[in-house]
Amino acid sequence: MSEEKTHIVPYKTQVIVLFVLLILTGITVAVTRLEFGALNTLIAMLVAGIKATIVLAWYMHLKYEKRLLPMLVAGVVILFLLVLFVTFFDYSYR
Amino acid sequence: MESPTKPISYLDYKGEYKGILGWIFSTDHKRVGLLYLYTMLAFFSVGAILGLLMKIQLIAPGYTIMGPQTYNSLFTLHGIIMIFIIVVPGLPAVFGNFFLPIMIGAKDVAFPRINLLSWWLYAVGILIVLTSQFMGDGPPDTGWTFYAPYSFQTATNVLPAVFGAFVMGFSSILTGINFVVTIHRMRAPGMTWFKMPLFPWTLYGTAWIQILATPVIGITLLLIIAERTLGIGFFDPALGGDPILYQHLFWIYSHPAVYIMILPAMGVISEIIPVFSKKTIFGYKAIVLSTMAIAFVGYFVWGHHMFTSGMSGRALFAFSFLTFLVAIPSAIKVFNWVSTMHKGSLDLQTPFYWAVSFLFVFMIGGLTGLVLGSLATNVHLHDTHFVVAHFHFIVFGGTGFAFMGAVHYWFPKMFGRMYDANWANLGWGIFFIGFLALYLPMFYLGIMGMPRRYYDYLPEFHGGNIFSSLGAIVLIAGLMIIFINLVRSARHGTKISEKNPWGGTTLEWQVDTPPTLENFEEIPTITGKPYDYN
Numbered sequence: 001m002s003e004e005k006t007h008i009v010p011y012k013t014q015v016i017v018l019f020v021l022l023i024l025t026g027i028t029v030a031v032t033r034l035e036f037g038a039l040n041t042l043i044a045m046l047v048a049g050i051k052a053t054i055v056l057a058w059y060m061h062l063k064y065e066k067r068l069l070p071m072l073v074a075g076v077v078i079l080f081l082l083v084l085f086v087t088f089f090d091y092s093y094r
Numbered sequence: 095m096e097s098p099t100k101p102i103s104y105l106d107y108k109g110e111y112k113g114i115l116g117w118i119f120s121t122d123h124k125r126v127g128l129l130y131l132y133t134m135l136a137f138f139s140v141g142a143i144l145g146l147l148m149k150i151q152l153i154a155p156g157y158t159i160m161g162p163q164t165y166n167s168l169f170t171l172h173g174i175i176m177i178f179i180i181v182v183p184g185l186p187a188v189f190g191n192f193f194l195p196i197m198i199g200a201k202d203v204a205f206p207r208i209n210l211l212s213w214w215l216y217a218v219g220i221l222i223v224l225t226s227q228f229m230g231d232g233p234p235d236t237g238w239t240f241y242a243p244y245s246f247q248t249a250t251n252v253l254p255a256v257f258g259a260f261v262m263g264f265s266s267i268l269t270g271i272n273f274v275v276t277i278h279r280m281r282a283p284g285m286t287w288f289k290m291p292l293f294p295w296t297l298y299g300t301a302w303i304q305i306l307a308t309p310v311i312g313i314t315l316l317l318i319i320a321e322r323t324l325g326i327g328f329f330d331p332a333l334g335g336d337p338i339l340y341q342h343l344f345w346i347y348s349h350p351a352v353y354i355m356i357l358p359a360m361g362v363i364s365e366i367i368p369v370f371s372k373k374t375i376f377g378y379k380a381i382v383l384s385t386m387a388i389a390f391v392g393y394f395v396w397g398h399h400m401f402t403s404g405m406s407g408r409a410l411f412a413f414s415f416l417t418f419l420v421a422i423p424s425a426i427k428v429f430n431w432v433s434t435m436h437k438g439s440l441d442l443q444t445p446f447y448w449a450v451s452f453l454f455v456f457m458i459g460g461l462t463g464l465v466l467g468s469l470a471t472n473v474h475l476h477d478t479h480f481v482v483a484h485f486h487f488i489v490f491g492g493t494g495f496a497f498m499g500a501v502h503y504w505f506p507k508m509f510g511r512m513y514d515a516n517w518a519n520l521g522w523g524i525f526f527i528g529f530l531a532l533y534l535p536m537f538y539l540g541i542m543g544m545p546r547r548y549y550d551y552l553p554e555f556h557g558g559n560i561f562s563s564l565g566a567i568v569l570i571a572g573l574m575i576i577f578i579n580l581v582r583s584a585r586h587g588t589k590i591s592e593k594n595p596w597g598g599t600t601l602e603w604q605v606d607t608p609p610t611l612e613n614f615e616e617i618p619t620i621t622g623k624p625y626d627y628n
C-alpha cells in the first residue's frame with residue numbers, strides 16, 4: 001500500500017537554511033531599534049511567520065511531502081488566522 | 095492462537111497480562127473502548143446523582159436539603175463530570191475506538207499504544223479533578239466554565255479541577271490524531287472517501303475539532319492557573335487585563351466542543367436509521383458535506399455565549415448571523431433522516447426508539463438554540479433556566495440519546511450477548527417521559543425569568559419546579575432500568591453468535607460476534623457503497 005521513501009537533504013541545504021534563519025533573526029532584532037509604532041509588532045510577526053514556514057518546509061520536510069500534508073497544514077494556519085480575525089473584529093469595534 | 099478452526103474473540107483472548115491488567119494494559123482498540131465505557135458508566139452515575147440532588151433541592155423554595163455553597167459546588171462538579179468526563183470523550187472514545195477500525199476494515203487504530211495512553215491520561219485527569227473535592231479549601235464553586243474574574247478570586251480549590259481538565263485535553267487531542275491518521279491511512283482497499291460509512295465520517299470531522307480546538311482550552315486553563323498563582327493579569331482589569339478575553343478563549347474551544355459532542359451522535363443516528371428502515375440512507379453526500387460544514391462553521395459562532403458580556407455591536411451581529419448559518423446543515427441532516435424512514439419498512443426495536451426520540455429532542459434543542467442565537471431574545475433569556483433546558487436537550491437529549499441508541503445497537507456485537515428487549519423498551523419509555531417532564535418546564539421557568547445556578551427561587555416558580563423535580567425522579571428510575579438490564583445482560587444475557595442480528599450493511603456486521611482479536615482474518619475489499627438495501 002505504501003511506498004515509503006525517505007528524502008535525504010544534503011548538508012549544504014541545511015546550512016543555507018540555517019543562515020537564512022539567522023539573518024531573519026538579525027532582522028527581528030534590528031527592527032526593534034526603529035520606531036514604526038504598531039507596525040513594529042506586524043513586522044515582527046511577519047518575520048516570525050516566514051521563519052516558521054522555512055522551518056516547516058525544509059527542516060520538517062513538508063517541501064518534500066506529497067500535496068496532502070502541506071494542504072492540511074495550510075488549512076490549519078488559515079483556520080487559526082480566521083479565529084484571530086474574528087476575535088479582533090470584536091476588539092477593534094469596541 | 096494456533097487453533098486452525100476458529101480464532102478466539104477479543105474477550106477470551108489471553109495476552110501478556112491476566113485479569114484487570116489484561117484490560118488496563120491492553121492496546122486492543124476494542125478493549126480500550128470498553129475501558130472508556132466502564133469509566134464513563136461509573137462517572138455518569140455520579141453526575142446523574144448530583145443532578146438529582148440539585149433537583150430535590152429545587153423542589154421547594156428555600157433550604158430543602160442543602161445551602162447555597164453546597165449547591166454551587168454540586169453544579170460545578172456535575173458540569174465538570176458531565177462535560178469533561180462524559181460527553182466530550184463520549185461517543186468517539188467508546189464507540190469510535192471500538193468500531194471505527196472495524197467499520198473501515200482495519201485491524202486496529204493507527205497508533206494503538208497512543209490510544210491506550212489517551213485512556214491513561216483521561217484516568218489521571220479524572221483523579222486530579224477528584225482531588226479538588228477533598229482538599230483544604232472546599233470544592234470549586236465556579237461552574238464548569240471557570241469564568242474570570244471569579245475563578246482567580248474564589249478561595250476554593252479551582253487549581254486541581256482546572257489542571258485535571260487540562261490533562262484530559264491531551265487525551266482528547268491524542269484520540270483525534272489517532273482517528274485522523276487511521277481514517278487517512280488504514281481504510282480497506284476499495285473504500286474510497288465516499289464509500290466510507292457515516293459514523294466514521296463524523297468521527298473524522300470530530301477528530302479535527304479535537305486536534306485544533308482543544309489546545310485553545312488547554313492554554314486558557316493554564317492562563318487561569320498562572321493568574322491564580324502568579325497574579326499576572328491576563329484577565330484582571332485591575333492589572334490591565336480583560337475578563338471578556340477569557341470568555342473569548344474559553345468559548346473558542348467550548349463551542350466547537352459542542353460539535354465534538356453532537357457530530358458523532360449524528361453519525362450514530364445515521365447508522366441506526368437506515369438499518370431499522372431497511373432502506374438506503376437518503377442523501378449520503380449531503381450528510382457528509384453537512385458534517386464537514388458544521389465542523390467548519392462551528393468554529394466561528396462562539397460569541398453567541400457572550401451576547402450580554404459587552405462585546406462590540408458589530409461582533410454581536412456577526413456571531414448571531416453565523417449561529418443561524420449552522421442551523422442549515424443541521425436541518426439538512428434531519429430532513430435526510432426523515433426521508434430515509436419515509437416508505438421504509440420500519441423495524442421497531444430499541445435502537446430505533448432511541449434514534450427517533452433523538453430526532454424529537456434534537457429538534458427542540460436545535461430550535462430553542464435559534465431563540466438564544468437571536469440577539470433580542472437572548473438578552474431576556476441569557477443565564478436563565480431556558481439556557482439550561484436548551485443545552486440539556488442538545489447534550490443530554492442529543493448526545494445522550496444517541497449514546498443510548500449506540501449502546502443498544504452495538505451491544506450484541508460487543509459482548510456476544512443480547513439484552514432483554516422488553517426491559518430495554520420499558521426503560522426507554524420511562525426515561526423519555528422523565529426527560530420531557532424534567533426539562534420542558536425549564537423553558538417556561540426561564541422565559542418567566544428564573545435564573546440558573548441559584549439554589550433558591552421566588553414562590554411563583556414553585557409549580558414548574560415541582561413538575562421538573564418529579565421528572566428527574568422518573569428519569570432516574572428509567573435510567574436504573576436501562577443500566578441494570580445492560581449490566582446484567584453483559585454477563586448473563588442470552589449468548590448469540592449470529593454476525594448480523596439487525597440486518598446491517600456496514601463492515602462490523604460481517605465480522606464475528608464478538609469480534610476476534612484482529613477483527614478480520616483477511617482484510618476485505620470494498621466494492622459497493624454503504625447502506626445498500628437494493
Ligand SMILES: [Cu+2]
Pocket residue numbers: 348349352395396398399
Ligand atoms: Cu455555542
